[in-house]
Amino acid sequence: MDQLSAMRVFVRVVETGNFTRAAATLDIPKTTVTNMVQALEAHLKTTLLNRTTRRVMVTNDGALYYERATQILADINELDGSLSNSQTQPSGRVRLEMAGAFADLIVIPYLCDFHDRYPLIKLDIGVGDRLVDYIAENVDCALRGGTPTDQSLIVRKVGEIGMQAYAAPLYLEKMGDPSHPADLNEGHRCVGYLQAPSGRIMQMNFRRGEEQVDIDPNYIVSVNDARSYLDAAIAGVGIAQVPRFMAQKPLQEGRLVPVLSDWVCESFPLYIVYPQTRHLSNKVRVVVDWLAKRVQDLKVEENRQMMREAS
Known part of the structure; x- marks a missing residue:
């Protein structure tokens, strides 16, 4: 048995949650994954994984072995890399x-x-x-x-x-220019951006001098993709707070106009x-x-x- 290879396979099974996904990510047959884990358990004389028809569960011994194995594999990778990096191009x-x-x-x-x-x-x-x-x-x-x-x-x-609030000229012709961020909830509408981790609509943040205003936007449409968010603003659906780099081209083409320009929008890390x-x-x-x-x-x-x- 190649213990190092078996260790890598075992770690991947734990990380992916089952033998099928581990085999797919390693690009080897599922039977090979099964046989290597079984050989490793036989070598160690312990059960590392409990298998059912639906899932794979790590035993106490398996959890301890996984923790040490991941560190050993990381050390080996680092050692290999330190010797080869200066001699070959990364590939x-x-x-x-x-x-x-x-x-x-x-x-x-x-x-x-x-x-x-x-x-x-x-x-x-x-x-x-x-x-x-x-x-x-x-x-x-x-x-x-x-x-x-x-x-x-x-x-x-x-x-x-950097972020900036923008609107389409068509929208501003109909609704006028907002003069204060509070207007975005009174007489104006926005495009909502639905954040994937929380499922909540992203706030719009504005600052001018000592005044800080956080807006829960009044929206009629929300999307969970940044490109669709920008497209909705260009279409005149409402005001959107967009990264400046995304707005550069539609701004140059006259499809978007900055609004609330005397306010600073909170930057996005x-x-x-x-x-x-x-x-x-x-x-x-x-x-x-x-x-x-x-x-x-x-x-x-x-x-x-x-x-x-x-x-």
Whole structure:
């Protein structure tokens, strides 16, 4: 028995919750997964997993073995990486998750640059504003907006994105310009953004000097995708508080107009997150660093846009 390989298989079964998903993420037959776990249990002379027709449950011995095995595997990966990183280019597949707006405007237009730097890395990019099971779906890292609440994730703040309230010219012709954030609940309507983790409509935050106003928007339509949120504002459905980088093109084309420009909107933090149990290998590290650089470049462009809006 190759104990190291069996250890890796056992860890993946625990993390994914069953043999079938473990086999799929490891790209090996399910029977191989079953046989390797059984061989490991025979070698250790203990039961690591209790199997039923519906689920796999970790025994007390299995939980102790899993905790030590994940640390051992992380140490081995780190040792291998420290010896090979200086000699070879990073290679392999990296699974990313991010919202559609981030993919469309921050990442995908610059993928040729990434490929020129790291030609041996293959990126599998999952796109959408949804909750992700990082372990079961074998996700290496994700670019996320807003402060993460999942305590099982390691988080790295890579920047903040500026926000601004916008409306379509058609909407303003019908409803007029709001003069105060309180108007958004009195005589105006907004587009609601439904946050995936909480299921609540995102507040709109405004600040002017010492005055801070938090608005629960009066909406007739809510969506849970940032691109659809922007599209609804462009269509004249209502006022939306949108990241400046998303509004840049429709603003230049005259499809959106800033409103409440004398108020500062609370910025939106951006984080790169990855599971605590997932070792940050060299291939993942270069992806994380590249994403962080893209966010920094975005901030420079955002500052230029603010200057254009003010002129």
